[in-house]
Structures are given as structure tokens and as C-alpha cells.
Amino acid sequence: MIVDDQPVKSPASDSTPLLGDPSGQQADTELPQYTVHPAPIRSQRTKRSLSANRWVIIAVITLILGIVISAELYLNVISRVPRNYEYSFPTDVDLDRCVTAWPRKKKKNDGVAFYPYSVSTSFELPLPSKTLLLLSNGALSNGRLKITESSEITDVQVNVTVKYFSTAVRDSAKVCVIERYKGESGVGIFTPSNWRNVFLSTDRIFFEVELTLPRTGSARYVPGFTTDVDNFSHDVDSLSAHFGDISLTGTNGKIQAKLLSARTATLTSSNAGVIVDSLEAQIATVRTSNGRISGSYTVSDSLHLENSDGPINVAVAVNSTDAKKPKHIVMDTSNGALHCVVNLLVPVLGQAGTFHIRAHTLNAPLQAEIASAPLDSVLTVDAKTSNRVASVALPSTYEGSFEVVTSNAPATFERVYSGERDPACERDEKCSGRSRLVRATAAKRSSVAGTAYWDQKNADRGKVSLTSSNGPATLYL
Template identity: 55%
Template sequence: MSPPNDTTKSLITESDSESTPLLYNASGSGSSAPAYAYAPSQAPISNTTTPYSYPLYPGHVHIKRRVNLKESACRWLTNVFWGGFSLFVLSCMYIIVMHSLRGPLRYYEYPIPNDVDLDRCVSAWSGQSNNAGSFYPYSSSASFDFPLPSKTLLLFSKGGHSNGQLKVTHSSEVTEQVRVAVTVKYHKASVRDAAKVCLIERYKGESGVGIFAPSPQRHYYSAAELLFFDVELTLPLTELKSGGYIKGLSTDVNNFSQDLDSLSDVHFGDISLVGTNGKIQAEILMAETATLVNSNAGVEITALVARSARVSTSNGHISGGYGVSDSLDLHASNGSINVAVHVNGSDNKMPKTLVMHTSNGALHCVVNLDTAYEKPGAFHIEAQTSNAALNAQIASAPLDSVLTVEAKTSNHQAVLSLPSMYEGSFSVSTSNAPVTVERANPHEQDPACDSEPDEKCDSRSRMIERSTVVKRRSVAGAVYWDKRNADRGGATLMTSDGPATLYV
């Protein structure tokens, strides 16, 4: 702004510069008025050519300017362009700098459960081996030896970009203590060192080893950030042979397979195996209670013996042999169930249950029912799938037992076989396919008789009664050795768009 001319200056009285500060003194010292003030005592000057008008209020000057619309529009567009370009450049520089600074110790979180405390972590890995031709070019190792915890032995593995395999075994070379050997395979040592491999504690009496790989706070990561852990958990066989008992084993591993050796010399009070994206398999496993939970992979158990057991998986199958004394629950989705089950109830007062549910997968099972001291028992069996075949065979049951069976599928055939000891009602139904009830063994012998039947056994024969009203796609009735037992048990077989066959 150009200085005012002489005419304009006549509107302004300038105070003494030596006695009046240039700015208003808020403290109250000196003059209480601003250095330059409007002088109302002088009359305004008219007919002036000055480009300035009177001040709107003391201390402010209003400027009248002619606006050039074309010049303003060009200036506005220029400011917008350079402002946007500057923002773009700054954004690119930020991304480049952040990418260059990105490392295993920046922008990460460790997925450590809230109830888990870290005790002692690996600070230096033993050596670095070159793995020529492998996806992971390097590997290092570490190990832990610690006493068997009084309650639960823990092994956890969490992390967004790690995977691996866990093997559980026992050895006479390991005495009195548990050994956990960890081998990590990697691309970069900095990524390896970012992982936390530590002794952990959860509650009093629960301890073990935890592996926590850092998870980047983003939805992508490079192959160089991947880790693979090879973990071997070795139980002290010498100590177990004397006591042969571990109160608890709990695993919770992400993207891990779990492989348990034949642990016939080890008996667990409670065993819980939890995993994702890796198969759970075991040879011989014995426990009071067993819980096996998996996702996106199968569960294969050669022989599991427990008082009660629960096995579940999603997008995977369940197979193997299972022996329980109280209950067994098998749940799968988008996978088959192919099992042999032995239920041997020691308490005849409570019904023993066997539940097998899946979807979009075949269900095949062979079931033997038994009780202690060959006494009658009560059993309830559910076998259910969808869009796949169902074949359930109840091979044996105690004499005079109460047995209820519910077998169901859809869009496929369904077959149910009942043992010769079974006495009770039955119901079979389907749609758009035949329904059949057949005698499995025309020459069957009364199960109440010995191997050499006497005259009393000759007087009994098994009867199959069908209801007087038989619908086109369903049939109901009863089967018994003694008519008084026609309603003792109940069996239901259902399907749709497939044949249904009941063997009694």
C-alpha cells in the first residue's frame, strides 16, 4: 500500500513519538490511546482525488479497488494447481519415507493374549544356517528346558505373518523337565529378531512357551517378512512312566499343523488343541477330557480315548477312532466325517451321547455300544449331514438297552443299520425315491441266548411290524423280540431326493 498523501495526512494527528508508544500499552502505562487516532475536530475534505475513503473506524482504512475478473480467475486457478501439486508431492514423499523406514520394529503390534505374561525371551539365536534351494534361505534355533508345570503345559503361537508345525513327543533322554526346541526359518534377520519367543505364564501353575510374531498394521506384507517355526515339544518319558499323568496340555497356534506321536505312556487330565490352517493329527491320545478345535484343515486321530471328547473343524474333515465313556461330539462343516466309535459307559444312570454333525460332506460311522459289567444302558445317537451320503451302522449294543437314533441327510441316499439287540419303533421317510426296511440277517439268533441255543430260545423270534397305513415315501413300524419292548427305543431315518434304507 502506498503512503497517504498530504491531504489524507490532515485527517490524522501524529502524537509525540518520544512520549507515546507505537502500540497501545495494555498495562496502562503511558498514553491510553493508540499512537494514531481519528481527529474528529477537523472537518473532512471534499472534492479530493485521493483513492482512499474515510476510515471506517479509528485505526482501519478501507481501500476501494477495481476488480479484474479475468485476472482473479487466473490467479485462483494457479493457486489451486500449485496447491494440489504441492500436496501430491508431499504425499509421495511421505509414502517413500515411510516405506524406507518400515522395518520389523515399526508399525507393529504383538498379538499377546491379555492373560499371558512373558518371562524370559530369546535374545540371541544360536547360529544362522543357509538353506540352499529352500523358500526360506536362513534358519536359526533356540531351546527351553523347564519343569513340568503343576496344572497346564502351554504352547502358544500368534502372528499375522508366521506359520509352522508343532510336534509333540516323549523321550527317555529328557528327564524331569520339558524341552521345547524352536527352529525359525526366515529371509531377513531383522524380521527374525522382531519375533518374541519366550517362556510364558498364564495363571498360577500354568506355564510354557509362547511364540509371538509381530503383525503389521496393514493388510499386506512381502515374502521377506514371512517366518516359519518348527517346534518340537518333548515330554519327560522317565518321569511320566513313574506317574504317567499330566494334568493339562493346552495349545493355541495359528497357521500351524499339530502332530502328536503315539503317547500311549502319557495320560492327560485335560488336553486342548486349538489351531488354524493346519491339520491336527495324533496316533494314540488318552485324556480325561479332550477338546480339539480346528479351522480350514482336518482332524485325523488314530485312537483317542477319553471320558468325554469334543472335536470340531470348519472347512475340513474328521476321521479316526474314538473311544469314550460318557459323550462324544463331532462337528464339521464342508467336510466329511469317517469314524469308528466305541462308547463304553461306566455309569448306567446317565444316557451316553454321540453327536455327529457336518454339512456338504459324507458321513460314515461304525458304532459299538457297551456298558460295564454287561448291564443295560441308555444311548442317544445323532448323525446328520446335508448334500452328501449318510451311512451309519450301529454294530452292537448291550442287551435290553434303550437306544434312540436320529439320522438325517438331504439330496442323497441315507442308510441306517441297527443291531440285532435293538427293540423299539422306527420311522423312515424321503422324497422322490424309494423307502426300504430290510432284515439284515434272516438267520439271526436271539441275543439273549448263548452260542448254543436251548429250548427257551427256540420259542422267541424277531418280529418286524409295519404300520397299517404306509405312505408312498415313508414307512413306520416297530421291531422287537418281545412285544412288550416294541416302544423301548426309537430310530428315525430321513432324507430328500434320495433313497432311504433301514436295516434291522
């Protein structure tokens, strides 16, 4: 066998420069022979597919991690409640006894997402000698108050139902018997004022409160009754009890009452209406905003209705027990129509009275009717609006001056009771009767002034002013 000792050289066509060889030429050194298998070449589409799959896998993993982390944070949020509560207790209120343990058995509220559970407690307390109280405040204060009567009880009964999602949130509320001054007691509902997020659905809580008064002899008169509840509505049944002073105060909740009787009545709300079927009081005050004031109000001294961005639609009766004391009716609103029908009465036929009526609104229609007034009464009316139509109707018993003023629209007066009977003849059968004089003393397109009277000496007894702008104004006599 002949062995060739000559080194084997790679063919020039397959030559590969050695690393570090600057010449880039084939080296003359002897090289071992290797069999080289070229790597398979993938298509561009396959590369893109693998890259896309890689990103999909990353996105899915990220999403799963996000869900796990969010769920853990969510569970931490609903289970971890701030321990250092701060409460805004009224400085003049003492907490007597509070609910420290709610019943273990909770009621499942089917179909209620925000409040799936509820528990209840109740209090019985004697009617206080001065004022019955119901107070609620705090970041989570929210609910509905119903006031009713029962002949089957002898003490005041207060039932409180708490609707909630989280037990920890429920337990943060303090529901207590409270005392203020000597002779003033009731129930208070207080929630923390430093809550983490009052808009979190799991933190929402709702209080349903039913306060029942005894319908017995001594309880027919209640010296005082005060509510001051944030984010609560009031629903008052027909109450036979007469209150010395009643004050119902809430926010963001409607006040509805069927029948109320009091010496002094004050109803206050916001962002909701005040609707009263019948209220009788010596002095009555109603205030709200962004809602309507409506109903029937009978007062013996004064009535004050105050609204903003909402209508007033009321029937008012002034039934005076003291004809010598002036009576005041004030109705103020804005951006809402004002419609009122007023009857002015005195207890003894033939007596006169002094009545002052103010009816103001803005950017809305005004329609006021003084349906009746005693003969020889002093009546002043100040009615005003802007940018809309305005009208006032006076009874045939009115005697005094009048003025109607507007702008960019006609101002007129119309006589409705032509040929009417002398009202003085109703108390004197032998009365021969007088004629009524209604005349204009100054007239322009946008203003008119005049007088109306049965007796010349009463030409300046009363005064009526009707004012509008950019809308017609009409006075009916």
C-alpha cells in the same frame, strides 16, 4: 576501368518480398548480394526412423530409472521394519524370559525360497502342576508343532526353529517362557499384529516347534495340556502319557494324532482335517471346517464331532463305566459324506445302557451302522441328510420303533437277520429262545414306519428316525 555505379537488382524471377512489405512486390532499395545454399531435404522414412529411435531411447532410460527406483524401494522395504510393534498378548499371560539375541551362526536352507535361513533355540522346564501351555499369535504366526515323548529326559523340552528371509522380521518375533495362572506355564511365540504386509515374501517366517514330554513315572500323567496356535499344524506321536485335559487348537493347519488318552480331549482346527488313529477319552470333542474328520474314537460318556464342508468317516466305540448315565454321540457336518460304524458296549455282561446317537449332514450321502448294542438298552438314533442316499443299519438287539421318510424317492426297510438267535440266550444256557418280530405299521412310497422287538413290552423302548430328501432312504434291521 569503368565502374558501374548503378545499383544491382535481383532478377524478377528470384525476387523475394521483404518482411513487412504488404505489397509483396520487389523493393527498389539496393540489396547486398548473398550466395544461398539450399538445405538438404531428408526423406520421410528418415524422419520416422529418427523419431522412433528417440522414443526407444526415452523408453530405455525410463525403464532403467524404474528398475533403479524399484530396487531402492525394495531394499528400503526389506530393511525398514515398523518400529512401533503392537502385540496381542493374552491378557492373563506373563512373559517370563524371552530370546533377546539369536545365534549369530545361521543355517542356510538350500532350495527354500521363502525361508533361506534358520536359527534355533530351546527351553527346558519342569512339568507344571496344572497345565502345560504352548501359545502363538500375531500377523506372522505360522508353523508346525510336533508333540512327542522321550525316556532320555526328565523335564519338558521345547525346541523352536525359526525359518526366515529377513533378520529384521525374525527379530520382531518374541519367543518366551510364559506363565498364566499358578501352576500353568509353557512357551509362547508372539509376532506383531500390525505388520505392514503379511503377503510380502520377504516378511514370511515359519516356526518349527518340537515339544517333547518325559516318559518317566511321574510324567505318565499330565494334568493339563493346552495349545492355541494360529496357522499351525499339529503332529502328535503315540503318547503313553494320560492327560487330565488336553486341548489342541489351531487354524489353517491339520491335526494328526497317532495315540491320545485323556479324561477330556478337545481338538479344534479350521480349513484342514483332523485325523486320529486312536483317541480314548471320557469326553471328546472334535471341530473343524473344509477338511475331513476321520479315525477311531473311544469314549465312556460323550463324543461330539462337528464339521462343515467336509466329510466325517469314523469308527466309534462307547465303553461305559456307568450304565445308568446316558451316553451321547453327535456327528454333524454339511456338504460332506458321513460314514460311521458305532459299537455300544457296557463293562458288565447283562447290563443295559442308554445311548443317543445323532448323525446329520446336507447334500451328501449318509451311511451309519450301529454294529452292536447291549440287550435291553435304550437306543435312539436321529439320522438325516438331503438330496442324497441315506441308510442306517441296526443290531439285532435293537428293540423299539422306527420311521423312514424321504421325498421323490423310495423309503424302505429290510430285515437282514431273519431267523437270528435270541441274544438273551447268550447269558442263559437254558434259554429256550424267543423269536423276533419286525413289522411295518404304516407304509407309503416315500415313508414307512414300524416296530422291532424280542419282547412285546419293548416295542417302544427305542426310537430310530431316518430322513432324507430327493434320495432313497433304507433302514436295515
